[in-house]
Amino acid sequence: xxxxxxKKLQVQLDAFAGKDVYLHLETTNGSYASHFNEAFFNAxxxxxxxxxxxxxxxxxxxxxxxxxxxxxxxxxxxxGITHYEMDDHGRLLLAGHDGTGKLAVALQxxxxxxxx
Amino acid sequence: MTIPKERHVxxxxxxxDDEAFGVxxxxxxHIKQGTPVTYACLTLGEMGRNLxxxxxxxxxxxxxxxxxxxxxxxxxxxxTDLRMMGLRDKTIEFEDDEKMVGMMTSLIEELDPSLxxxxxxxxxxxxxxxxxxxxxxxxxxxxxxxxxxxxxxFANNTLDVLGSPDIVHDITPVRDxxxxxxxxxISQTAWMLAEMEHKLAQGDPETENWLTKERFYNxxxxxxxxxxx
Numbered sequence: 001x002x003x004x005x006x007k008k009l010q011v012q013l014d015a016f017a018g019k020d021v022y023l024h025l026e027t028t029n030g031s032y033a034s035h036f037n038e039a040f041f042n043a044x045x046x047x048x049x050x051x052x053x054x055x056x057x058x059x060x061x062x063x064x065x066x067x068x069x070x071x072x073x074x075x076x077x078x079x080g081i082t083h084y085e086m087d088d089h090g091r092l093l094l095a096g097h098d099g100t101g102k103l104a105v106a107l108q109x110x111x112x113x114x115x116x
Numbered sequence: 117m118t119i120p121k122e123r124h125v126x127x128x129x130x131x132x133d134d135e136a137f138g139v140x141x142x143x144x145x146h147i148k149q150g151t152p153v154t155y156a157c158l159t160l161g162e163m164g165r166n167l168x169x170x171x172x173x174x175x176x177x178x179x180x181x182x183x184x185x186x187x188x189x190x191x192x193x194x195x196t197d198l199r200m201m202g203l204r205d206k207t208i209e210f211e212d213d214e215k216m217v218g219m220m221t222s223l224i225e226e227l228d229p230s231l232x233x234x235x236x237x238x239x240x241x242x243x244x245x246x247x248x249x250x251x252x253x254x255x256x257x258x259x260x261x262x263x264x265x266x267x268x269x270f271a272n273n274t275l276d277v278l279g280s281p282d283i284v285h286d287i288t289p290v291r292d293x294x295x296x297x298x299x300x301x302i303s304q305t306a307w308m309l310a311e312m313e314h315k316l317a318q319g320d321p322e323t324e325n326w327l328t329k330e331r332f333y334n335x336x337x338x339x340x341x342x343x344x345x
Contacts, residue, residue, distance in 0.1 A: 030165050032242065091176065
Protein backbone atom coordinates (compact mmCIF):
# COMPACT_ATOMS: atom_id res chain seq x y z
CA UNK A 1 0.00 0.00 0.00
CA UNK A 2 1.08 3.57 -0.44
CA UNK A 3 0.14 6.82 1.22
CA UNK A 4 -2.98 8.39 -0.20
CA UNK A 5 -2.40 10.98 -2.89
CA UNK A 6 -5.76 12.66 -3.24
CA LYS A 7 -5.63 13.26 -6.99
CA LYS A 8 -4.56 9.69 -7.82
CA LEU A 9 -7.08 8.11 -5.47
CA GLN A 10 -9.86 10.32 -6.85
CA VAL A 11 -9.22 8.90 -10.33
CA GLN A 12 -9.54 5.36 -8.97
CA LEU A 13 -12.77 6.18 -7.12
CA ASP A 14 -14.23 7.74 -10.28
CA ALA A 15 -13.47 4.56 -12.22
CA PHE A 16 -15.84 2.48 -10.03
CA ALA A 17 -18.71 5.01 -10.04
CA GLY A 18 -21.94 3.77 -11.62
CA LYS A 19 -20.89 0.11 -11.42
CA ASP A 20 -22.18 -2.67 -9.20
CA VAL A 21 -19.33 -3.20 -6.73
CA TYR A 22 -18.79 -5.43 -3.70
CA LEU A 23 -18.08 -3.47 -0.52
CA HIS A 24 -15.91 -4.27 2.49
CA LEU A 25 -16.15 -1.73 5.31
CA GLU A 26 -14.65 -2.21 8.73
CA THR A 27 -13.80 -0.16 11.78
CA THR A 28 -12.13 -1.66 14.81
CA ASN A 29 -10.36 -0.95 18.08
CA GLY A 30 -9.25 -4.59 18.36
CA SER A 31 -10.83 -7.27 20.50
CA TYR A 32 -8.44 -6.66 23.39
CA ALA A 33 -9.13 -2.93 23.89
CA SER A 34 -11.33 -3.46 26.95
CA HIS A 35 -8.95 -6.12 28.31
CA PHE A 36 -6.00 -3.74 28.43
CA ASN A 37 -8.15 -0.79 29.53
CA GLU A 38 -11.34 -1.87 31.30
CA ALA A 39 -12.79 1.64 31.03
CA PHE A 40 -12.54 1.54 27.24
CA PHE A 41 -15.85 1.34 25.39
CA ASN A 42 -15.12 -0.99 22.49
CA ALA A 43 -17.19 -0.45 19.36
CA UNK A 44 -16.73 -1.37 15.75
CA UNK A 45 -18.60 -2.43 12.63
CA UNK A 46 -17.97 -4.83 9.78
CA UNK A 47 -19.70 -5.43 6.46
CA UNK A 48 -18.36 -7.57 3.62
CA UNK A 49 -19.52 -8.41 0.12
CA UNK A 50 -22.62 -6.27 0.05
CA UNK A 51 -23.25 -4.90 -3.46
CA UNK A 52 -23.61 -1.16 -3.87
CA UNK A 53 -23.65 1.19 -6.84
CA UNK A 54 -22.44 4.70 -6.05
CA UNK A 55 -22.99 7.71 -8.24
CA UNK A 56 -20.26 9.83 -6.70
CA UNK A 57 -17.15 8.92 -4.73
CA UNK A 58 -14.92 11.53 -3.07
CA UNK A 59 -11.73 11.61 -1.06
CA UNK A 60 -11.44 14.72 1.08
CA UNK A 61 -9.09 16.45 3.49
CA UNK A 62 -5.50 16.07 4.64
CA UNK A 63 -4.28 12.70 5.89
CA UNK A 64 -5.95 10.92 7.57
CA UNK A 65 -8.56 11.42 4.85
CA UNK A 66 -12.30 10.91 4.67
CA UNK A 67 -13.81 8.97 1.80
CA UNK A 68 -17.52 9.13 1.00
CA UNK A 69 -19.67 7.30 -1.53
CA UNK A 70 -23.06 8.78 -2.46
CA UNK A 71 -25.66 6.15 -3.30
CA UNK A 72 -29.05 6.66 -4.98
CA UNK A 73 -30.72 6.21 -1.57
CA UNK A 74 -27.95 6.63 0.96
CA UNK A 75 -24.29 6.95 1.86
CA UNK A 76 -21.16 5.05 2.73
CA UNK A 77 -18.23 6.82 4.34
CA UNK A 78 -15.04 6.09 6.23
CA UNK A 79 -12.71 8.38 8.11
CA GLY A 80 -9.08 7.86 9.05
CA ILE A 81 -7.91 6.64 5.63
CA THR A 82 -4.11 6.84 5.26
CA HIS A 83 -3.12 4.23 2.64
CA TYR A 84 -4.45 2.76 -0.59
CA GLU A 85 -3.65 0.14 -3.18
CA MET A 86 -5.14 -1.11 -6.43
CA ASP A 87 -4.32 -4.79 -5.98
CA ASP A 88 -3.54 -7.52 -8.56
CA HIS A 89 -7.23 -8.40 -8.80
CA GLY A 90 -8.29 -4.85 -9.68
CA ARG A 91 -9.72 -4.22 -6.22
CA LEU A 92 -9.40 -0.79 -4.64
CA LEU A 93 -8.23 -1.24 -1.05
CA LEU A 94 -8.26 1.75 1.31
CA ALA A 95 -7.08 1.53 4.89
CA GLY A 96 -6.28 3.66 7.90
CA HIS A 97 -3.19 2.52 9.79
CA ASP A 98 -2.33 4.13 13.12
CA GLY A 99 1.18 5.10 14.22
CA THR A 100 1.87 1.64 15.65
CA GLY A 101 0.99 -0.11 12.38
CA LYS A 102 -2.45 -1.30 13.44
CA LEU A 103 -5.38 -1.14 11.07
CA ALA A 104 -8.20 1.06 12.40
CA VAL A 105 -10.46 1.30 9.36
CA ALA A 106 -10.76 -0.33 5.94
CA LEU A 107 -12.93 0.54 2.93
CA GLN A 108 -12.58 -1.72 -0.10
CA UNK A 109 -14.45 -2.00 -3.38
CA UNK A 110 -14.26 -4.66 -6.05
CA UNK A 111 -16.20 -5.73 -9.14
CA UNK A 112 -15.81 -9.38 -8.01
CA UNK A 113 -16.68 -10.72 -4.54
CA UNK A 114 -14.03 -10.69 -1.83
CA UNK A 115 -13.14 -14.11 -0.41
CA UNK A 116 -15.37 -15.59 2.35
CA MET B 117 5.31 -31.17 37.04
CA THR B 118 6.09 -34.00 34.62
CA ILE B 119 3.68 -34.15 31.76
CA PRO B 120 1.76 -37.45 31.82
CA LYS B 121 1.71 -39.48 28.62
CA GLU B 122 -1.59 -39.31 26.76
CA ARG B 123 -3.29 -41.45 24.13
CA HIS B 124 -3.95 -38.44 21.88
CA VAL B 125 -4.01 -34.69 22.53
CA UNK B 126 -6.46 -32.41 20.71
CA UNK B 127 -5.81 -28.66 20.85
CA UNK B 128 -8.59 -26.31 19.68
CA UNK B 129 -8.04 -22.56 19.29
CA UNK B 130 -9.46 -20.00 16.86
CA UNK B 131 -6.40 -18.03 15.73
CA UNK B 132 -2.96 -18.74 14.32
CA ASP B 133 -0.65 -17.72 17.24
CA ASP B 134 -3.13 -18.74 20.01
CA GLU B 135 -1.15 -21.98 20.23
CA ALA B 136 2.24 -20.30 20.39
CA PHE B 137 2.11 -18.41 23.68
CA GLY B 138 0.28 -20.68 26.06
CA VAL B 139 0.54 -24.21 24.74
CA UNK B 140 3.33 -24.74 22.20
CA UNK B 141 5.80 -26.06 24.81
CA UNK B 142 3.22 -28.53 26.10
CA UNK B 143 2.46 -29.66 22.54
CA UNK B 144 6.15 -30.23 21.76
CA UNK B 145 6.60 -32.15 25.01
CA HIS B 146 3.72 -34.49 24.15
CA ILE B 147 5.07 -35.00 20.65
CA LYS B 148 8.55 -35.81 22.00
CA GLN B 149 6.92 -38.33 24.35
CA GLY B 150 5.44 -40.04 21.30
CA THR B 151 1.86 -38.84 21.82
CA PRO B 152 -0.06 -37.89 18.67
CA VAL B 153 -1.12 -34.23 18.82
CA THR B 154 -3.74 -32.54 16.62
CA TYR B 155 -4.18 -28.79 16.43
CA ALA B 156 -7.51 -27.58 15.04
CA CYS B 157 -7.18 -23.88 14.23
CA LEU B 158 -10.60 -22.50 13.42
CA THR B 159 -9.67 -19.34 11.43
CA LEU B 160 -6.67 -17.83 9.67
CA GLY B 161 -6.77 -14.65 11.75
CA GLU B 162 -8.10 -12.79 8.72
CA MET B 163 -9.02 -9.75 10.83
CA GLY B 164 -5.61 -9.25 12.45
CA ARG B 165 -4.85 -5.58 12.97
CA ASN B 166 -1.08 -5.66 12.72
CA LEU B 167 -0.55 -4.70 9.10
CA UNK B 168 2.35 -2.32 9.65
CA UNK B 169 2.96 1.35 8.97
CA UNK B 170 4.22 1.47 6.29
CA UNK B 171 1.95 -1.53 5.62
CA UNK B 172 3.46 -4.94 4.81
CA UNK B 173 0.04 -6.45 4.02
CA UNK B 174 -3.56 -5.61 3.23
CA UNK B 175 -6.77 -6.97 4.71
CA UNK B 176 -6.95 -9.24 1.65
CA UNK B 177 -3.34 -10.49 1.63
CA UNK B 178 -3.10 -11.13 5.39
CA UNK B 179 -4.78 -14.58 5.48
CA UNK B 180 -2.21 -16.13 3.12
CA UNK B 181 0.62 -14.66 5.21
CA UNK B 182 -0.86 -15.98 8.45
CA UNK B 183 -1.50 -19.39 6.90
CA UNK B 184 2.20 -19.68 6.07
CA UNK B 185 3.09 -18.52 9.58
CA UNK B 186 0.76 -21.13 11.10
CA UNK B 187 2.39 -23.89 9.05
CA UNK B 188 5.84 -22.63 10.12
CA UNK B 189 4.73 -22.60 13.75
CA UNK B 190 3.47 -26.19 13.45
CA UNK B 191 6.88 -27.19 12.07
CA UNK B 192 8.63 -25.45 14.98
CA UNK B 193 6.41 -27.32 17.43
CA UNK B 194 6.99 -30.63 15.63
CA UNK B 195 3.29 -30.95 14.87
CA THR B 196 2.26 -33.14 11.94
CA ASP B 197 -1.54 -32.95 12.23
CA LEU B 198 -2.64 -29.35 11.69
CA ARG B 199 -6.29 -28.79 10.77
CA MET B 200 -7.38 -25.46 9.31
CA MET B 201 -11.13 -25.37 9.88
CA GLY B 202 -12.03 -22.56 7.45
CA LEU B 203 -14.07 -20.19 9.63
CA ARG B 204 -13.59 -16.42 9.49
CA ASP B 205 -11.87 -14.49 12.24
CA LYS B 206 -14.27 -12.62 14.59
CA THR B 207 -17.37 -14.45 13.32
CA ILE B 208 -17.30 -17.70 15.33
CA GLU B 209 -19.78 -16.51 17.98
CA PHE B 210 -22.27 -15.71 15.20
CA GLU B 211 -22.14 -19.20 13.67
CA ASP B 212 -24.93 -21.61 14.54
CA ASP B 213 -24.06 -22.93 18.03
CA GLU B 214 -25.15 -26.48 17.27
CA LYS B 215 -23.03 -26.48 14.11
CA MET B 216 -20.02 -25.49 16.22
CA VAL B 217 -20.67 -28.30 18.69
CA GLY B 218 -20.96 -30.66 15.72
CA MET B 219 -17.56 -29.56 14.40
CA MET B 220 -15.99 -30.35 17.77
CA THR B 221 -17.85 -33.63 18.12
CA SER B 222 -16.60 -34.88 14.74
CA LEU B 223 -13.01 -34.05 15.67
CA ILE B 224 -13.39 -35.84 19.01
CA GLU B 225 -15.08 -38.89 17.46
CA GLU B 226 -12.38 -39.17 14.82
CA LEU B 227 -9.36 -38.67 17.11
CA ASP B 228 -10.58 -40.13 20.43
CA PRO B 229 -8.34 -37.79 22.48
CA SER B 230 -7.55 -38.53 26.13
CA LEU B 231 -6.82 -34.81 26.62
CA UNK B 232 -8.39 -31.75 25.01
CA UNK B 233 -6.88 -28.26 25.40
CA UNK B 234 -8.84 -25.08 24.69
CA UNK B 235 -9.76 -21.81 26.41
CA UNK B 236 -11.75 -21.57 29.66
CA UNK B 237 -15.27 -20.19 28.97
CA UNK B 238 -15.82 -16.74 30.51
CA UNK B 239 -12.08 -16.29 31.13
CA UNK B 240 -10.88 -16.14 27.54
CA UNK B 241 -11.24 -12.40 26.73
CA UNK B 242 -11.65 -12.52 22.92
CA UNK B 243 -15.15 -13.36 21.55
CA UNK B 244 -13.66 -16.02 19.23
CA UNK B 245 -11.86 -17.61 22.20
CA UNK B 246 -15.10 -17.67 24.16
CA UNK B 247 -17.11 -19.16 21.29
CA UNK B 248 -14.46 -21.83 20.71
CA UNK B 249 -14.39 -22.70 24.41
CA UNK B 250 -18.19 -22.93 24.60
CA UNK B 251 -18.33 -25.28 21.60
CA UNK B 252 -15.64 -27.59 23.01
CA UNK B 253 -17.17 -27.70 26.50
CA UNK B 254 -20.62 -28.45 25.06
CA UNK B 255 -19.27 -31.25 22.88
CA UNK B 256 -17.38 -32.83 25.80
CA UNK B 257 -20.33 -32.39 28.18
CA UNK B 258 -22.40 -34.72 25.99
CA UNK B 259 -19.83 -37.52 26.12
CA UNK B 260 -20.28 -40.56 28.34
CA UNK B 261 -16.58 -41.00 29.01
CA UNK B 262 -15.22 -37.48 29.07
CA UNK B 263 -11.56 -36.92 28.26
CA UNK B 264 -9.49 -34.57 30.40
CA UNK B 265 -10.22 -30.94 29.53
CA UNK B 266 -7.42 -28.46 30.22
CA UNK B 267 -8.33 -24.82 29.73
CA UNK B 268 -6.28 -21.67 29.26
CA UNK B 269 -7.63 -18.65 31.15
CA PHE B 270 -6.25 -15.13 31.05
CA ALA B 271 -9.09 -12.69 31.76
CA ASN B 272 -8.16 -10.00 34.28
CA ASN B 273 -10.31 -11.66 37.00
CA THR B 274 -8.95 -15.20 36.48
CA LEU B 275 -6.87 -15.42 39.67
CA ASP B 276 -9.66 -13.91 41.78
CA VAL B 277 -12.32 -16.33 40.56
CA LEU B 278 -10.53 -19.54 39.54
CA GLY B 279 -7.54 -19.24 41.85
CA SER B 280 -4.10 -20.52 40.92
CA PRO B 281 -3.81 -22.79 37.86
CA ASP B 282 -4.34 -26.50 38.55
CA ILE B 283 -1.62 -27.56 36.17
CA VAL B 284 1.72 -25.85 35.55
CA HIS B 285 4.06 -27.36 32.97
CA ASP B 286 7.72 -26.39 33.03
CA ILE B 287 8.58 -26.42 29.33
CA THR B 288 12.21 -25.28 29.71
CA PRO B 289 13.57 -28.38 27.87
CA VAL B 290 11.64 -27.36 24.73
CA ARG B 291 12.03 -23.62 25.17
CA ASP B 292 13.71 -23.24 21.76
CA UNK B 293 10.74 -24.86 20.02
CA UNK B 294 8.39 -22.47 21.80
CA UNK B 295 10.48 -19.46 20.89
CA UNK B 296 10.53 -20.64 17.25
CA UNK B 297 6.75 -21.11 17.29
CA UNK B 298 6.23 -17.55 18.56
CA UNK B 299 8.71 -16.20 16.02
CA UNK B 300 6.91 -18.03 13.21
CA UNK B 301 3.97 -15.67 13.74
CA ILE B 302 6.22 -12.69 13.18
CA SER B 303 3.63 -10.53 11.40
CA GLN B 304 1.58 -10.39 14.59
CA THR B 305 4.24 -10.86 17.29
CA ALA B 306 7.26 -8.78 16.18
CA TRP B 307 6.70 -5.87 18.54
CA MET B 308 5.84 -8.08 21.51
CA LEU B 309 8.80 -10.42 20.92
CA ALA B 310 11.24 -7.52 20.70
CA GLU B 311 10.09 -6.36 24.14
CA MET B 312 10.19 -9.90 25.53
CA GLU B 313 13.71 -10.60 24.27
CA HIS B 314 14.89 -7.30 25.72
CA LYS B 315 13.50 -8.30 29.14
CA LEU B 316 14.94 -11.83 28.89
CA ALA B 317 18.37 -10.39 28.05
CA GLN B 318 18.14 -8.32 31.24
CA GLY B 319 17.35 -11.51 33.17
CA ASP B 320 13.83 -10.44 34.13
CA PRO B 321 12.46 -13.37 36.20
CA GLU B 322 8.80 -12.60 35.48
CA THR B 323 9.30 -12.82 31.71
CA GLU B 324 11.38 -16.00 32.05
CA ASN B 325 8.62 -17.50 34.18
CA TRP B 326 5.94 -16.44 31.69
CA LEU B 327 7.89 -18.06 28.87
CA THR B 328 8.79 -21.38 30.48
CA LYS B 329 5.66 -22.12 32.53
CA GLU B 330 2.43 -23.09 30.77
CA ARG B 331 -0.67 -22.90 32.95
CA PHE B 332 -3.97 -24.72 32.71
CA TYR B 333 -7.18 -25.19 34.68
CA ASN B 334 -9.13 -28.43 34.73
CA UNK B 335 -12.60 -27.60 33.48
CA UNK B 336 -14.85 -27.59 36.55
CA UNK B 337 -17.88 -29.63 35.57
CA UNK B 338 -19.34 -29.10 39.04
CA UNK B 339 -19.33 -25.36 38.28
CA UNK B 340 -20.36 -25.55 34.62
CA UNK B 341 -20.56 -22.21 32.78
CA UNK B 342 -24.21 -22.86 31.75
CA UNK B 343 -27.01 -24.99 33.14
CA UNK B 344 -28.27 -26.29 29.83
CA UNK B 345 -27.58 -26.00 26.16
